[in-house]
Amino acid sequence: MTTQRYALALGDDALILAQRLGEWVARAPELEEDVALANIALDLLGQARTLLTYAGELEGAGRDEDALAYWRDDRDFRNVLLVELPNGDFAVTMARQLVFAAYQYELYDRLRGSADETVAAVAGKAVKEVHYHRDHATQWVLRLGDGTDESRRRMVAGLETVWPYVDELFEPFDGADVDPTALREPWTAYVHGVLAEAGLSVPEPTASRRGGRDGLHTEHLGYLLAELQHLHRSHPGATW
Amino acid sequence: MSAEWPLWEVFVRAKRGLSHIHVGSLHAPDATMAVRNARDVYTRRGEGVSIWVVPSDQITASSPDEKDAFFDPAGDKVYRHPTFYDVPVEAKHL
Numbered sequence A: 001m002t003t004q005r006y007a008l009a010l011g012d013d014a015l016i017l018a019q020r021l022g023e024w025v026a027r028a029p030e031l032e033e034d035v036a037l038a039n040i041a042l043d044l045l046g047q048a049r050t051l052l053t054y055a056g057e058l059e060g061a062g063r064d065e066d067a068l069a070y071w072r073d074d075r076d077f078r079n080v081l082l083v084e085l086p087n088g089d090f091a092v093t094m095a096r097q098l099v100f101a102a103y104q105y106e107l108y109d110r111l112r113g114s115a116d117e118t119v120a121a122v123a124g125k126a127v128k129e130v131h132y133h134r135d136h137a138t139q140w141v142l143r144l145g146d147g148t149d150e151s152r153r154r155m156v157a158g159l160e161t162v163w164p165y166v167d168e169l170f171e172p173f174d175g176a177d178v179d180p181t182a183l184r185e186p187w188t189a190y191v192h193g194v195l196a197e198a199g200l201s202v203p204e205p206t207a208s209r210r211g212g213r214d215g216l217h218t219e220h221l222g223y224l225l226a227e228l229q230h231l232h233r234s235h236p237g238a239t240w
Numbered sequence B: 001m002s003a004e005w006p007l008w009e010v011f012v013r014a015k016r017g018l019s020h021i022h023v024g025s026l027h028a029p030d031a032t033m034a035v036r037n038a039r040d041v042y043t044r045r046g047e048g049v050s051i052w053v054v055p056s057d058q059i060t061a062s063s064p065d066e067k068d069a070f071f072d073p074a075g076d077k078v079y080r081h082p083t084f085y086d087v088p089v090e091a092k093h094l
Helices: A004-022 A031-059 A065-070 A090-111 A117-145 A149-165 A180-197 A220-234 B031-042 B064-076
Strands: B007-013 B020-027 B050-055
Touching: A004 A031, A004 A065, A004 A090, A004 A220, A031 A065, A031 A090, A031 A117, A031 B020, A031 B031, A065 A220, A090 A117, A090 A149, A090 A180, A117 A149, A117 A180, A117 B031, B007 B031, B020 B031, B020 B050, B031 B050
Parallel strands: none
Antiparallel strands: B007 B020, B007 B050
16 A cells, blocks of 8 residues: 555655746747647646545545645655756756656656556556656757757756755655665666766766755745745635 | 757658648757657647658659649549549449
């Protein structure tokens, strides 16, 4: 049986990254990338809705997906810090997408075998979605890393920006359906392979940032939530 | 940046057995990305099972100036349609 904490953590990861990626709409380098990033964001939002709904059911306190998304404050969110980081330039976003989609791919691939039917069903659908997210990021990391001097400089900077947040993805999680520490090896094989093909070095290990799973977030999450939540809080139950 | 990305024509096959149909065009830096952009722009509502992309500048088109000479002569050649011919009643299994 999946724990409420675990469903909430995975749902929050997807929700917060969906909101971040949505910020690219109408601001991406090309119209085609606007659409690509919006598609990815909507895939993640779909995952978040199912997972948060399920987290609410497991909690048994009558909270639905909207209650969990709109009526919690930042200290109650359980997403990793990586997904709440500001988008930065396109290279920073692609660095984060590569890191996170490669992680999500290994995660959902294994969650398909979860004894919990709901989680296994979510994973079965989501693994195809994140397979594409991983491919999308891979294509861009290859092109930016192996492109011009400027694109390469930005890609290196993007990887250095997100790298301190990698360790948190693989921290042990009490009550997880899939042990996050087991995902590190396949993740490393994939991501390091992409970086090698792009002619990029793996960033040097630095002090790692953590705390998201315990509700200890960066200052960026509060601003993101203000934008995400203010309509629903101003007009509870609003629909259109 | 747009000026640097070439234009691609996109063809989508709706399902097995049907032909690829031209659905529109888009910008992409290369063929690999053009297929991905086409997936995101033209198949996000389940429109297709296969995508072709072709560089727009690789298409040779007939000229609007040649329209009369090219197409008008076919207008009155009714004998080019199979329905123009009477089929003898003795001819079975046509």
